[in-house]
Structure formats: structure tokens, C-alpha cells
Amino acid sequence: MTETGAASAWSDAVLAAALLALDPHGLGGAVVSGFAGPVRDRWLREFERLCVHAGPAGGPRPGARFLPHMDDAALLGGLDLAATLADGVPRVRRGLLADCNHGCLLVPMAERLSGLQAAAIAAALDEGECNLQRDGLSRQWPARLGVVLLNESVDADDACPGSLRERCAFHLDLTAIGLRDLSASAYGPDAVRRARARLSRVAVPEALPQALCGSAVEAGIDSLRAPILALRVARAAAALLGESAVGTAQAKLAVRLVFGPRAIAVTPRDLDQPEAPAPDSAQDQAPHDTPPEPPAPRAEAEPNAEVNDANVNDANVNDADELTEILVEAVFGAPRLSLGAATRLPVGLRRQGPAGRTGPVRSSGLRGRPQGARRGVPGSATRLDLLATLRAAAPWQTLRVRDDAGDDRDRRAVAVRRDDLHVRRFKQRAATLTIFVVDASGSAALQRLGEAKGAVELLLADCYVRRDSVALIAFRGQGADLLLPPTRSLVRARRCLAHLKGGGATPLTAGLDAAADLAALSLRRGLVPTLVVLTDGRGNLTRAGVADRRAAEQESLAVARRLQALQVATLLVDTSPRGQAFARQLAGAADALYVPLPHADARRLSNTVRGLSGARTGHAA
Amino acid sequence: MTTPASSITATKAESRPPAYPFSAIVGQEDLRLALMLAAVDPRIGGVLAYGDRGTGKSTAVRALADLLPKIRAVVDCAYQCDPDDHAHLCSGCRAALAEHGRLKSRLVSVPVVDLPLGATEDRVVGALDLERALAGGEKVFEPGLLARANRGFLYIDEVNLLEDHLVDLLLDVAASGENVVEREGLSVRHRAAFVLVGSGNPEEGELRPQLLDRFGLCVDVTTPTDIAARVDVVRRRDDYDRQPQAFAARWRRKQSGERKRILAARQLLDQVEVGDDSLTRAAELCVALGTDGLRGELTLTRAGRALAALEGDRRVTDAHLRRVAEPALAHRLRRDPLDDSRAGARVKRALGELFDA
Numbered sequence: 001m002t003e004t005g006a007a008s009a010w011s012d013a014v015l016a017a018a019l020l021a022l023d024p025h026g027l028g029g030a031v032v033s034g035f036a037g038p039v040r041d042r043w044l045r046e047f048e049r050l051c052v053h054a055g056p057a058g059g060p061r062p063g064a065r066f067l068p069h070m071d072d073a074a075l076l077g078g079l080d081l082a083a084t085l086a087d088g089v090p091r092v093r094r095g096l097l098a099d100c101n102h103g104c105l106l107v108p109m110a111e112r113l114s115g116l117q118a119a120a121i122a123a124a125l126d127e128g129e130c131n132l133q134r135d136g137l138s139r140q141w142p143a144r145l146g147v148v149l150l151n152e153s154v155d156a157d158d159a160c161p162g163s164l165r166e167r168c169a170f171h172l173d174l175t176a177i178g179l180r181d182l183s184a185s186a187y188g189p190d191a192v193r194r195a196r197a198r199l200s201r202v203a204v205p206e207a208l209p210q211a212l213c214g215s216a217v218e219a220g221i222d223s224l225r226a227p228i229l230a231l232r233v234a235r236a237a238a239a240l241l242g243e244s245a246v247g248t249a250q251a252k253l254a255v256r257l258v259f260g261p262r263a264i265a266v267t268p269r270d271l272d273q274p275e276a277p278a279p280d281s282a283q284d285q286a287p288h289d290t291p292p293e294p295p296a297p298r299a300e301a302e303p304n305a306e307v308n309d310a311n312v313n314d315a316n317v318n319d320a321d322e323l324t325e326i327l328v329e330a331v332f333g334a335p336r337l338s339l340g341a342a343t344r345l346p347v348g349l350r351r352q353g354p355a356g357r358t359g360p361v362r363s364s365g366l367r368g369r370p371q372g373a374r375r376g377v378p379g380s381a382t383r384l385d386l387l388a389t390l391r392a393a394a395p396w397q398t399l400r401v402r403d404d405a406g407d408d409r410d411r412r413a414v415a416v417r418r419d420d421l422h423v424r425r426f427k428q429r430a431a432t433l434t435i436f437v438v439d440a441s442g443s444a445a446l447q448r449l450g451e452a453k454g455a456v457e458l459l460l461a462d463c464y465v466r467r468d469s470v471a472l473i474a475f476r477g478q479g480a481d482l483l484l485p486p487t488r489s490l491v492r493a494r495r496c497l498a499h500l501k502g503g504g505a506t507p508l509t510a511g512l513d514a515a516a517d518l519a520a521l522s523l524r525r526g527l528v529p530t531l532v533v534l535t536d537g538r539g540n541l542t543r544a545g546v547a548d549r550r551a552a553e554q555e556s557l558a559v560a561r562r563l564q565a566l567q568v569a570t571l572l573v574d575t576s577p578r579g580q581a582f583a584r585q586l587a588g589a590a591d592a593l594y595v596p597l598p599h600a601d602a603r604r605l606s607n608t609v610r611g612l613s614g615a616r617t618g619h620a621a
Numbered sequence: 622m623t624t625p626a627s628s629i630t631a632t633k634a635e636s637r638p639p640a641y642p643f644s645a646i647v648g649q650e651d652l653r654l655a656l657m658l659a660a661v662d663p664r665i666g667g668v669l670a671y672g673d674r675g676t677g678k679s680t681a682v683r684a685l686a687d688l689l690p691k692i693r694a695v696v697d698c699a700y701q702c703d704p705d706d707h708a709h710l711c712s713g714c715r716a717a718l719a720e721h722g723r724l725k726s727r728l729v730s731v732p733v734v735d736l737p738l739g740a741t742e743d744r745v746v747g748a749l750d751l752e753r754a755l756a757g758g759e760k761v762f763e764p765g766l767l768a769r770a771n772r773g774f775l776y777i778d779e780v781n782l783l784e785d786h787l788v789d790l791l792l793d794v795a796a797s798g799e800n801v802v803e804r805e806g807l808s809v810r811h812r813a814a815f816v817l818v819g820s821g822n823p824e825e826g827e828l829r830p831q832l833l834d835r836f837g838l839c840v841d842v843t844t845p846t847d848i849a850a851r852v853d854v855v856r857r858r859d860d861y862d863r864q865p866q867a868f869a870a871r872w873r874r875k876q877s878g879e880r881k882r883i884l885a886a887r888q889l890l891d892q893v894e895v896g897d898d899s900l901t902r903a904a905e906l907c908v909a910l911g912t913d914g915l916r917g918e919l920t921l922t923r924a925g926r927a928l929a930a931l932e933g934d935r936r937v938t939d940a941h942l943r944r945v946a947e948p949a950l951a952h953r954l955r956r957d958p959l960d961d962s963r964a965g966a967r968v969k970r971a972l973g974e975l976f977d978a
Contacts (some may be wrong), residue, residue: 026862075738075739076739087754088755088756088757089756090751090752090755114920115825116738116782116784119738119778119782119784120737120739120778122779123778126679128637131735131737132737132739132746133736133737133739133741133745133766134740134741134744135741135743135744135751136748136750136763137744138746138753142637161675162674162824163779163822163825166675200863203674205858209852209855210852211856213848213851213852214848217851222673222675223673223675223676223842223844224675224676224677224844224851224854224855225674225675226675227855228855228859231855232862233861329781330861359884374741374784374786375741375742376786395751395755396754398754399758399760402758418805418971422935450848488827489823489824489825489827490826490827491823491824541726560666589685591857594791602711
């Protein structure tokens with residue numbers, strides 16, 4: 001086998017680029033994960049080379065980028081003030097969405113997109129239109145575009161908005177691809193152009209939609225966008241190859257690209273059977289051996305013939321069950337995009353508790369991120385936005401000067417009215433994040449977890465008013481897990497908390513470490529974290545995983561001092577029957593409030609937390 | 622890139638394909654029914670479609686526009702005034718009526734207006750006409766989205782992401798049916814009676830309780846689990862994508878059938894009788910569930926009546942109430958964080974206890 005997994009991941013990525021260039025609006029776009037570097041640059045170059053514009057005259061603006069710190073007007077469009085004032089007629093500036101009609105919009109640092117920005121882009125992807133209702137202007141522009149989201153997030157909690165991931169056909173992970181894996185794309189701009197002309201004439205075999213739906217269900221993908229996108233990918237791939245109908249090879253390619261990164265189930269039910277390994281490994285090879293991106297049916301026919309008893313040809317494209325089976329294998333058996341089997345499970349789990357930032361991060365705005373201005377009179381929670389105010393006043397000057405003409409005493413350079421005043425809201429009130437750190441070890445674990453779960457839900461129940469979000473870290477066995485990433489959504493919390501397990505050793509240090517990390521992160525994001533630690537204080541596992549109570553206690557104390565340095569409000573709830581000296585010591589080191597609560601109940605817990613965070617942020621609930 | 626405002630409209634020539642037909646939607650019975658009920662009786666108070674991504678919430682709502690029977694509106698009126706409803710005419714129409722003694726009217730499509738999340742306040746409520754202010758120094762009010770939505774539907778996708786100040790504004794107008802604008806020495810008051818339709822994903826954050834309460838019916842939208850239905854969705858979507866015109870044409874007959882049903886139901890609506898027994902049932906149900914306020918009961922009976930009208934019945938029965946109880950009440954239950962069951966399940970339980978007894 002000459003081609004490595006990484007090299008085939010690269011050719012898949014390049015093929016995806018060609019398909020996206022072919023049908024940007026139909027396929028929605030691509031999420032490209034990986035840090036900036038030569039591999040990503042190369043992919044972008046390949047993509048831009050293939051982007052031949054699809055529309056009539058004009059065409060999309062090449063190289064259009066939207067950075068998350070740009071304001072809404074850059075994306076949606078708005079009044080071009082300078083031109084308006086110069087010409088005395090309203091001049092409208094189109095936004096990037098409309099500029100990219102028939103093309104692709106590039107979004108670097110997509111993980112930093114706010115929920116509103118993501119929603120605006122998602123609306124254009126859905127509607128093929130940019131609907132501008134701003135600055136006294138009402139315009140609709142065609143915006144049949146796709147997006148390329150460059151995702152540089154390091155973990156799932158920080159990933160780019162789920163609403164956009166969902167609409168993008170391709171999720172490409174370039175992290176594991178090295179320079180030696182790179183190869184040139186087999187297709188040029190001309191091939192893309194020709195394929196586009198053929199696209200709508202490519203026939204879809206009767207059985208394909210059913211097979212796609214069936215294999216999506218097998219892969220644990222609930223959303224119907226996935227099979228719809230896969231069908232479009234298959235058709236685009238057939239068009240690229242010059243086929244008149246979608247064949248098995250293109251269908252397999254489509255499920256590999258579209259379903260592969262979305263799959264939740266680790267193995268399909270059918271592959272649990274003993275005979276599975278053989279076809280599985282053979283399947284692994286097939287796409288490696290052939291040039292993976294143009295799995296030209298003729299070349300592909302031979303290896304597949306061995307795999308599937310010579311029944312892989314276009315004849316069985318019409319048998320839905322058979323095709324489903326083949327596609328299920330393609331999702332699970334085909335080369336994964338450079339990810340080993342071990343990393344597949346977290347990917348799936350990540351999807352269950354959907355990625356994406358929720359709540360406070362989005363709606364209250366972070367420091368340093370423009371929140372946009374809105375009309376209003378400056379007050380305690382708001383500051384005057386001078387520029388926006390002047391912008392608002394500017395177009396009306398002619399009118400006002402005429403109105404004021406009779407009144408010479410009151411002549412000013414600029415007539416600003418109360419209605420023009422704009423304010424920039426940083427944050428109406430510090431949003432809080434309550435982090436529960438729960439000892440899920442030992443015998444009392446289940447009860448403790450249950451109470452913590454109840455407290456989380458109680459806190460969330462009125463979180464809209466309080467703008468609180470909640471996270472939950474549990475430690476047990478060998479380490480700590482962030483079971484509930486910061487969220488304000490009760491629905492999400494309930495889903496995450498539904499399957500909590502307990503038992504095992506007590507890695508208190510690991511739990512505190514995770515909590516301190518999360519607290520530091522949320523401080524950076526401008527949230528006010530509050531920590532609630534529920535433990536009986538008897539940590540017995542060091543960071544290295546050694547069962548040494550004394551060393552573990554020393555480590556725990558060190559983390560406690562770190563928490564104190566971070567100035568995080570901490571509540572330590574001692575759940576042991578008689579109160580532990582060490583728990584008290586720990587609370588002292590962290591400057592925490594120590595509450596012995598042998599029978600912690602959800603209601604008392606949430607009330608205590610409420611009091612604590614209320615005092616801390618300077619507002620009572 | 623900068624173009625004169627007037628030429629912008631010309632670019633619209635690249636016409637949009639017809640919306641996905643309402644009748645072609647696979648499954649989603651609850652959402653379709655809720656939208657039909659709102660079309661039959663706007664006083665039900667709007668529909669909220671809540672569900673995961675990729676369940677086709679917005680497809681259904683956007684399909685609604687084409688389904689609605691046309692309405693009679695005064696020609697050239699920015700608020701689509703009803704020529705027969707003299708009590709609610711806008712100032713312009715009232716003046717015209719006084720002058721000519723009658724109003725010229727014609728049939729127009731029911732407006733289904735999109736409120737994009739990036740909209741600014743001035744466009745939502747209306748503001749001075751920029752172009753005329755600049756060119757002629759005239760002060761003319763340019764109606765906003767609320768005016769355009771009068772007598773129709775106002776749709777907000779991802780409604781839980783809507784900014785707070787816009788929510789405040791909507792709450793007020795949705796409750797009063799009137800939009801009041803005071804700006805630049807201009808004081809305008811116009812009717813803005815619309816059916817609020819929202820869609821959202823609960824995982825993106827919770828909806829403000831006040832706004833939630835404004836929606837008459839709230840529907841949980843899920844993807845169909847049945848493979849055959851899923852295949853149908855994918856197949857029809859593919860057909861539509863490739864030939865939207867032909868696809869819409871194929872569904873035209875079914876579509877007009879649905880339209881006739883709505884029209885017939887509207888005619889019948891006033892004759893549908895809500896007996897004391899039904900009112901008692903509705904009240905009992907609301908008491909059993911502990912819903913706040915009277916709005917729940919009101920919505921329940923209105924939705925029940927609209928359903929009866931839609932099915933051609935002249936009397937609201939238990940069966941009607943049962944069918945609409947969940948969308949009418951589930952979102953009004955006080956949240957009990959320690960009760961794991963979803964609100965819908967609680968309504969079903971209460972229904973079982975009450976009706977099967």
C-alpha cells in the first residue's frame with residue numbers, strides 16, 4: 001500500500017474542494033479544521049484555483065473574507081454613508097453575502113463567529129438570498145453562496161457554530177496531514193466548469209435515496225440534511241467524472257465525505273458479526289489503492305469485485321438493500337480522514353451534546369468584540385457610540401438645516417437629535433458561569449450526582465432572567481470529565497446529565513485542575529465564574545494516577561491556591577457524614593466558603609450558590 | 622460595489638425559485654396542522670416551531686405563504702388595509718374614504734414577512750424615508766416590517782437569538798396590534814395585527830418566557846424516524862432542487878385543495894359551537910396542568926374551534942381538544958426542573974387522566 005491514510009485524507013480534501021467549487025450553494029460549504037500552515041494554505045490555493053464563477057456576468061468577488069470581528073454591515077450590507085453624503089442620494093453598499101453570490105465566502109477563525117453572525121450566514125445558505133433590513137434600507141439580493149469555514153478551535157466546546165457545521169457538506173480535518181502527503185488535484189478549472197454544465201442532467205438511481213437514508217440511520221445521523229447533502233455530493237462527483245448517472249463509486253465517496261465525520265455509532269450493527277473484519281479491511285484498501293479522488297468506476301470495479309463478490313457494478317445500484325449495505329461499509333470501513341479508531345468515539349459523542357457556544361458568550365458579547373450599536377440614550381449600562389450617532393445623524397442634515405433655518409441662534413455644525421443617539425452595549429451585567437465540580441467516586445456518588453444534577457437544573461430554570469450559565473465537571477476513577485460544557489440551555493443540560501455514572505477512586509486533584517482551567521478560560525471570556533465543589537474531601541489519586549493520599553492532598557492544596565489566585569468565588573460543600581478536616585483546609589487554601597452539608601439537597605444547594613454568585617457580581621437575584 | 626439605491630432593485634431580476642410547496646412536506650403533521658389553524662383563525666396567536674437542526678422547520682413556514690388564500694386590500698396602501706373593516710383603516714385610507722366615499726381594492730397575497738436577525742429597529746418599526754429626506758428634504762414616514770406584516774404573518778427564524786430590544790418591541794406590538802412610532806417630530810400610529818411565527822433550536826438557548834407566552838401554539842419538531850418517510854423527504858427535496866418550477870406545478874392541485882379547506886374553515890368558524898361541556902373540559906385541563914393565566918384556556922378553545930372548522934364539524938368535541946391540547950398548553954406549563962419528563966408528556970398524562978376517566 002503506497003498511499004498512507006494521511007495522503008488519502010488529503011486527496012479526499014482536494015476532491016471535496018473541487019466538488020464545492022462545482023456547486024457551492026448546493027453543498028453549503030466546508031468546515032476546514034486545522035491550524036494555519038502550509039497544508040491549509042495549499043488547500044485554499046487548490047480551492048481558489050478551482051473556483052470558476054458560476055453566475056452570469058459579474059460573478060462573485062474573488063477572495064472575499066469575513067472575519068468575526070467585522071460588523072454586521074460588512075456581512076449584510078448597509079448604507080454607504082460617505083457616498084450618500086457626497087451624492088445626496090442614498091447609496092447602498094452590498095455586503096459580503098451578496099458579493100459572494102455564486103461563489104464561496106471564506107471565514108477564517110470561524111470558531112469565533114457569534115450566534116447572530118452564524119444565523120445570518122445560515123439564512124443565506126438556506127434562502128439563497130441576503131435580506132437587508134437596516135439603516136432605513138430594505139433590500140433583497142441573491143446570495144446563492146457556499147462558505148469555507150476555517151476552524152482553528154482546539155476542542156469541541158470551542159468549535160464553530162453548529163448551525164453552520166450542519167449546513168456544510170464537508171467537514172475536513174487537515175491536522176494530521178503532513179507536507180509529504182500533498183499532491184496536486186486531478187482536476188482543473190475547466191473540468192469544474194464542464195461538470196457544472198452537466199450537473200442538473202446527472203440521473204440518480206431509484207435506490208440511491210433509500211440507501212443514503214438507510215446508511216445515515218445506521219451511522220446514527222438524525223438530521224435529514226446529511227442524506228440530502230450526500231445525494232448532492234454524489235451527483236456532483238458523477239458530473240465531475242463525466243458520468244451520466246450516479247454510480248456506486250460516487251455514492252460511496254459521498255457517504256465517506258458527508259457521513260464519515262458525522263457518524264455517531266462506532267460500528268454498524270451488521271459489522272458486529274464475525275465475518276465483518278475481512279470485508280472491512282479489504283474495504284479499507286480499495287480506496288487507497290485506486291486514486292481515491294476520482295474513483296473512476298472502471299478502475300474501481302476490480303478491487304470492489306473481490307470485496308463484494310463481483311456484484312459491485314451499476315446493476316446493484318438499483319437494489320436498495322444491497323446498496324445500503326455497501327454504503328454503511330463505506331462510512332465505517334473506508335479510510336477515516338486521518339483519524340484513528342480511537343478518536344472516532346469522541347467525535348461522535350461531541351455531536352450528541354452538540355458543539356457550539358451557547359448562552360452568555362453569544363448574547364452578552366465579549367470584551368473586545370464589537371457588539372454593534374443600537375439606538376438608545378446612554379445610561380448606566382450603556383455608553384454613547386459617537387461614530388454610530390454621527391452616522392445616524394448625517395443623512396438628515398439637509399432636512400434639519402432647512403427646518404432650523406429660521407432659528408439663527410441655534411445653528412450648529414451638525415444637528416444631532418435625541419433619536420440619533422446610539423449606544424454600544426458592552427455587557428448589561430456580568431454573565432456568570434457556575435461550575436459544579438462533583439465527586440462521582442465511592443459509594444455516595446450516585447446520591448451526590450443526583451443532587452448536583454437537581455441543583456444545576458434549578459439554577460438553569462431561572463437562568464434567562466439571571467443570564468447564568470452552568471457547567472458540570474465530574475471526577476471519578478482515573479480523571480475528571482467535563483460532563484456539561486458551559487450552557488444556558490436546560491434542554492442540553494438534561495441531555496448531558498441523563499447518563500451520569502459514578503464509582504471508583506477519587507481523583508480530587510484532577511477535578512480541581514479541570515475546574516481551574518475552565519474558570520480561567522471563562523474569566524478570559526469575560527464571564528464571572530463561580531465554583532461549587534461537592535466532595536467528601538478524601539482525594540486519593542495523584543495527577544500521575546498513583547494512589548497516594550498524602551501526595552494527592554498536597555497537589556489538591558496547590559490547585560486550591562491557584563483558584564485563590566484567580567479570585568474565583570468558590571463554595572466547597574463537604575458531603576462527608578461528620579465533616580473532614582482536610583476539606584476545611586482545602587477551603588481555606590482556596591479562600592472558599594466551606595459548607596458542611598452531609599445531605600446536600602438540590603434546593604438548598606442552588607439557594608446557596610445563588611446567594612454566593614449574587615454577592616459576587618453585585619446584583620441580587 | 623456601491624450602487625445607487627434605485628438600481629439595486631433591478632438585480633432582483635435573477636428571480637427566486639418558487640417556495641417548496643406546503644402540501645409536499647413529508648410528515649410534520651403537528652407543525653402543518655398548527656400553521657393551518659393559525660391560518661384559519663389568526664386570533665390563536667401564532668406558532669412556534671421548536672426543534673433540532675435539519676428538521677425542516679423553516680421550510681414548512683416558508684411554504685405557508687403560497688398556501689394562504691388571497692385577501693382583499695386597499696390599492697396602494699402600505700398597510701394592506703381591509704376595505705370592509707372601516708374601524709381599522711390607516712389614516713391614508715380613512716382620508717381617501719372620506720373623500721371618495723369608497724376605497725379601491727384588489728386581491729393580494731397574504732404577506733408573510735421575514736424578520737431577519739440582523740434587522741435594525743428603524744426597519745422593523747418604520748422610520749423617515751431616507752431617499753425623500755435626502756432628495757427633497759421631505760418628512761415622509763416609510764413603513765417598516767411591522768406594517769408590511771399587517772393582516773399577515775411575521776416570521777422570525779432562530780427566534781431565540783433575536784436581540785433583546787427587538788423582542789421588547791415585538792412583545793408590545795404583538796399584544797396591542799398597533800405600532801406607534803415617534804421620530805423626528807413625526808408621530809405615526811398604525812395597525813400591525815400579525816400572526817407571529819417563530820422557529821428555533823432549543824439547544825441554542827432558551828426563549829424568554831414572555832415571548833414564549835405570546836405564541837399561541839408551540840410545536841416540537843422532530844425528524845421522521847420512519848425510513849420510508851425519510852426517503853420521501855430526500856427524494857422530494859432532490860426533485861425540487863433540480864426543477865423547482867415543475868415540482869411546484871405537480872403539487873399545485875393538492876395545494877389548491879388545502880387552500881380551499883382553509884377558506885371553507887374560515888367561513889364555518891363563526892358557526893362552530895363551543896359547548897359548555899367543552900369549556901369546562903378546557904378549564905379542567907388547565908387547572909390540572911397548573912398553567913398560568915387564562916391565555917392557555919383561551920388558546921385551547923380557539924384552536925379547538927379552528928380544528929373543528931377545518932374538519933367541517935359544527936361543534937367542538939373532546940377529540941378536537943385532545944388533538945390541540947399539547948401544542949396549545951405544553952409551553953405554558955410552569956417548569957419543574959426536577960420532573961424529567963418533557964412538558965408534552967405531562968400534557969398527555971393529564972389528558973389521559975381527564976378524558977379517559
